[in-house]
Amino acid sequence: MNAKAGISSHVLGNVGMFNPAPKQFALLKAALFAAALLPFARLVLFTFTDRLGANPIEFITRNTGDWTLYFLCITLAVTPLRRLSKWNWLLKLRRMIGLFAFFYATLHFTTFLWFDHFFDLQEMWKDVVKRPFITVGFIAFILLIPLAATSTNGMVRRLGGRRWQWLHRAIYIIAPLGILHFWWMKAGKHNFSQPILFGTIVRSCY
Numbered sequence: 001m002n003a004k005a006g007i008s009s010h011v012l013g014n015v016g017m018f019n020p021a022p023k024q025f026a027l028l029k030a031a032l033f034a035a036a037l038l039p040f041a042r043l044v045l046f047t048f049t050d051r052l053g054a055n056p057i058e059f060i061t062r063n064t065g066d067w068t069l070y071f072l073c074i075t076l077a078v079t080p081l082r083r084l085s086k087w088n089w090l091l092k093l094r095r096m097i098g099l100f101a102f103f104y105a106t107l108h109f110t111t112f113l114w115f116d117h118f119f120d121l122q123e124m125w126k127d128v129v130k131r132p133f134i135t136v137g138f139i140a141f142i143l144l145i146p147l148a149a150t151s152t153n154g155m156v157r158r159l160g161g162r163r164w165q166w167l168h169r170a171i172y173i174i175a176p177l178g179i180l181h182f183w184w185m186k187a188g189k190h191n192f193s194q195p196i197l198f199g200t201i202v203r204s205c206y
């Protein structure tokens with residue numbers, strides 16, 4: 001075995017061995033939960049300290065949209081990461097990460113409904129139908145709802161593993177729709193670098 005192969009198998013070997021004890025896993029999960037709330041805490045802090053800039057609604061809409069996309073990408077990345085690292089316990093974190101995608105998507109949508117349309121559902125609907133990038137974002141959000149609603153252990157049991165898994169594959173449609181929504185929004189300024197980057201990340205998770 002050459003030196004390089006020796007080093008990589010040594011490193012991968014150690015990676016493979018990392019299997020947290022139940023207490024360590026609980027700590028890790030709590031740390032991840034706290035970290036996932038940081039973007040929300042930052043938004044709240046910025047709101048109360050008047051640091052949202054000249055256009056606060058735009059700031060909140062864009063920030064929550066970004067975090068929805070980040071969490072969708074992280075959710076998708078769990079499966080290939082587990083395969084590469086052999087850290088099977090990563091799967092036990094996927095549901096929580098997915099729920100954070102839904103949490104930020106709900107904030108994103110609520111900002112739109114509240115500040116852009118003052119909860120006027122008819123006006124909101126007109127906007128959703130009229131602007132294709134919003135239509136696509138809306139579809140992605142609607143598709144996320146059944147996934148969030150069936151995320152409890154009780155629902156997994158009620159649906160049965162196979163049907164639950166089939167339903168939750170919708171994430172592979174939702175993430176590209178989120179990217180299309182982002183791409184369409186950026187198309188106005190011919191600025192495609194970020195949507196391409198996220199598209200590449202999502203594509204590599206299939």
Ligand code: HEM
Nearest residue numbers: 058061062065066068069105109112137138140141178182
């Ligand atoms: C899974 C669902 C969604 C994802 C992943 C998502 C993601 C994003 C992203 C990444 C941005 C751009 C942020 C930036 O410029 O940095 C954005 C902007 C935006 N999204 Fe969404 N979005 C989703 C659903 C929705 C829904 C349901 C609506 C409303 C019905 C919506 C309305 C908007 C609007 C109005 C903007 C543009 C804000 C602006 O021009 O300043 N999005 N979204």
